[in-house]
Amino acid sequence: EDQVTQSPEALRLQEGESSSLNCSYTVSGLRGLFWYRQDPGKGPEFLFTLYSAGEEKEKERLKATLTKKESFLHITAPKPEDSATYLCAVQAQGGSEKLVFGKGTKLTVNP
């Protein structure tokens, strides 16, 4: 069974204090690993797709990396507006678009 585990569950940072979120996964053939950001009461907002080990993608203060067993979301010099829940999901080989999600990391950035 495909599984995704995210850690930590919650993270508090001071503005400017860089850190990383972890996403460990087991999947029967990876088609893609996805990172989303979700604000309270809203739908997840797409951030990155990673397809193979060694791949990296960046967007503003965020950088996502992928190995064969885990992915990291690095946040450099975060700002209060980066506060949100960050979700990791995997899509397995096969004909379906089904995503298996982790429980998320709730990030709070204090000014």
Next chain:
Amino acid sequence: KAGVTQTPRYLIKTRGQQVTLSCSPISGHRSVSWYQQTPGQGLQFLFEYFSETQRNKGNFPGRFSGRQFSNSRSEMNVSTLELGDSALYLCASSLAGGRAGNTQYFGPGTRLTVL
């Protein structure tokens, strides 16, 4: 390009009633997936529709059903509502097809409260 839209945004129902939620995907997207999000279980896959056919189904009881129309719009129905069905129901659409993973774009969700 317009994003995924879901209606209604909020619903309050009582136990035993049934409810229908609607989702309009991004133009050109042929796959629509539904997810249930609760504080305890997180985001869980309900089902996926592609070209009006259910392609995959999650581990939910038969009270949860859905369908997709020829214009790719989708509806999901929950019959005989239970208190535990209170959740945020999210719809996501994607282009589908191809070997590489397809990005799913989510709508704002429908917040269902069962009293």
